[in-house]
Amino acid sequence: MDLSGLFAQVLNGLQYGLLLFLISSGLTLIFGVMGVINLAHGSMFMIGAYLAYVIASLTGALWLALPLAVLGGLAMGAALEAGLFRRFYKREHLDQVLLTFALILLFEEARSAMLGNDFHAVPVPAILDFSVPVTAEFAYSAYRLAVLVVCLFVALLMFLGIERTRIGSAVRAAAEKPEMVDLLGLDARRIHLLVFAVGTALAMLAGALAAPLQSVYPNMGESFLIICFVVVVVGGVGSIAGAFWAALLIGLVDTLGKAYLPEIAGLVVYLLMAGVLLWRPSGLFAPGR
Amino acid sequence: MTPPILEARGLQAGYGEGLVLRGVDIAVRPGEAIGLMGRNGMGKTTLIRTLLGQLPARAGQVLADGRDITREATFRRAQRGIAVVPEGRGVFASLSVMENLLLAARPDADGRTPWPLERVLTTFPRLAQRARNRGDQLSGGEQQMLAIGRALMTNPRLLILDEATEGLAPLLRDEIWRTIRTIREAGLACIVVDKTVGAVLSVVDRAEILVKGSLVWSGRPDALRADPELMHRHLGV
Numbered sequence: 103m104d105l106s107g108l109f110a111q112v113l114n115g116l117q118y119g120l121l122l123f124l125i126s127s128g129l130t131l132i133f134g135v136m137g138v139i140n141l142a143h144g145s146m147f148m149i150g151a152y153l154a155y156v157i158a159s160l161t162g163a164l165w166l167a168l169p170l171a172v173l174g175g176l177a178m179g180a181a182l183e184a185g186l187f188r189r190f191y192k193r194e195h196l197d198q199v200l201l202t203f204a205l206i207l208l209f210e211e212a213r214s215a216m217l218g219n220d221f222h223a224v225p226v227p228a229i230l231d232f233s234v235p236v237t238a239e240f241a242y243s244a245y246r247l248a249v250l251v252v253c254l255f256v257a258l259l260m261f262l263g264i265e266r267t268r269i270g271s272a273v274r275a276a277a278e279k280p281e282m283v284d285l286l287g288l289d290a291r292r293i294h295l296l297v298f299a300v301g302t303a304l305a306m307l308a309g310a311l312a313a314p315l316q317s318v319y320p321n322m323g324e325s326f327l328i329i330c331f332v333v334v335v336v337g338g339v340g341s342i343a344g345a346f347w348a349a350l351l352i353g354l355v356d357t358l359g360k361a362y363l364p365e366i367a368g369l370v371v372y373l374l375m376a377g378v379l380l381w382r383p384s385g386l387f388a389p390g391r
Numbered sequence: 392m393t394p395p396i397l398e399a400r401g402l403q404a405g406y407g408e409g410l411v412l413r414g415v416d417i418a419v420r421p422g423e424a425i426g427l428m429g430r431n432g433m434g435k436t437t438l439i440r441t442l443l444g445q446l447p448a449r450a451g452q453v454l455a456d457g458r459d460i461t462r463e464a465t466f467r468r469a470q471r472g473i474a475v476v477p478e479g480r481g482v483f484a485s486l487s488v489m490e491n492l493l494l495a496a497r498p499d500a501d502g503r504t505p506w507p508l509e510r511v512l513t514t515f516p517r518l519a520q521r522a523r524n525r526g527d528q529l530s531g532g533e534q535q536m537l538a539i540g541r542a543l544m545t546n547p548r549l550l551i552l553d554e555a556t557e558g559l560a561p562l563l564r565d566e567i568w569r570t571i572r573t574i575r576e577a578g579l580a581c582i583v584v585d586k587t588v589g590a591v592l593s594v595v596d597r598a599e600i601l602v603k604g605s606l607v608w609s610g611r612p613d614a615l616r617a618d619p620e621l622m623h624r625h626l627g628v
């Protein structure tokens with residue numbers, strides 16, 4: 103086995119895992135705190151990617167898409183939560199599934215009407231369009247490294263926000279015992295709004311970062327959504343730390359599986375999930391209940 | 392006379408088809424301590440949950456300071472100065488002791504803080520020692536202290552304690568009862584629910600006995616103590 107190839111695959115796996123973390127962190131908190139299985143979370147990723155495509159083709163400045171994805175995601179998440187989702191927290195899971203599935207159809211239809219159904223490549227920004235020599239005979243894409251660094255930075259911010267601030271402890275508390283949060287006189291609606299807005303922003307940011315790596319195409323959110331549910335389940339619903347480690351694990355396993363065990367690559371991640379669930383049914387890092 | 396901090400009038404509530412509370416009238420005035428008594432399953436916890444809006448009232452009213460709050464959200468009722476130590480303690484397992492306390496911190500309606508962090512930690516020195524431990528690393532007694540300390544951090548006017556000594560060793564129970572007495576002396580109104588009848592009667596001004604969702608007796612602790620037949624019939628002691 104050639105070592106620099108393995109090294110590249112490991113970096114790819116980490117970078118993929120970190121992108122998965124950005125999407126999964128919102129998914130796991132929305133599920134953990136509000137109890138909603140948000141199928142439309144993948145659409146947020148798709149919208150972020152198409153935003154990057156549009157910005158890049160209009161202005162040529164892809165980096166502009168990053169702050170726009172974050173701000174737009176915050177606004178979109180807040181609007182969806184206040185306008186729609188908060189009416190569904192007490193409903194049956196089936197109602198929530200129907201709502202969020204309907205949103206997928208709406209978002210995909212809107213994408214199709216505005217931008218068509220073609221695949222579009224999004225060029226890597228010129229300034230990052232080179233390879234970084236890592237060892238004498240091995241170089242790695244600068245853009246992928248940049249994505250890795252941005253994701254790590256966002257993960258660090260998330261970690262500090264969740265673990266070191268009072269708002270963060272309110273979010274963890276709400277994921278664990280929502281009735282007790284009410285009894286303490288905390289307004290859970292604010293926690294829900296924040297969680298939804300930040301979660302949506304992160305998914306859109308992930309989409310914008312991923313666009314140059316894999317081009318943009320119809321229903322691109324859904325393939326990510328499924329793997330992100332695996333991350334959520336493996337990490338433990340409602341746990342940011344869990345989502346982080348599970349995302350890295352699954353990013354690595356999936357990438358290395360595709361590289362070295364292509365015959366069963368599609369299965370590896372799900373075998374891993376089944377194994378974890380047999381061993382720890384509530385995931386690796388389930389918050390205490 | 393100032394209206395009660397919290398009052399129920401003809402309150403009915405239940406789960407599913409079943410009715411548990413069958414028209415309860417009860418009122419807690421400022422500074423007053425009430426012992427809510429009754430055997431297992433008589434509806435004490437259900438009454439507390441309905442007073443706080445965790446369970447909807449089927450009929451009747453809940454009032455705070457004379458205002459109808461029957462339809463008000465739980466967190467708004469809590470913000471009126473009502474704090475609860477729920478059955479099962481409700482400690483956040485994934486938060487540290489300090490995070491549990493600080494999450495609850497809030498001045499009272501007049502902006503005063505009679506229970507700042509230092510006072511809570513002096514009242515429960517154990518919590519200061521365990522400040523950085525997570526909720527799920529605490530013993531049952533420590534969790535109970537944390538639940539009470541956290542309730543005090545909201546600087547309440549009324550503290551509701553549901554089975555605060557349940558499952559604790561005798562020494563720890565005594566410590567919890569001492570604390571409840573201290574809290575009483577500070578002038579806080581209380582509703583105390585507990586299986587240890589003698590201890591409840593020694594800290595409250597008035598006992599109310601709940602039988603199958605109705606209050607059947609109300610009076611001073613000494614009147615209840617003087618009536619062994621009543622104690623035996625409704626409380627099993």
Ligand SMILES: Nc1ncnc2c1ncn2[C@@H]1O[C@H](COP(=O)(O)OP(=O)(O)OP(=O)(O)O)[C@@H](O)[C@H]1O
Binds near residue numbers: 411429431437478
């Ligand atoms: N979540 C629930 N769903 C259905 N029935 C319930 C529920 N909680 C309590 N009950 C029923 O309501 C009745 C009153 O219960 P409640 O917990 O209020 O009693 P309690 O006086 O607090 O008893 P204990 O001393 O055991 O705490 C009981 O018959 C109980 O079985």
Ligand SMILES: [Mg+2]
Binds near residue numbers: 435436437478553
């Ligand atoms: Mg009870």
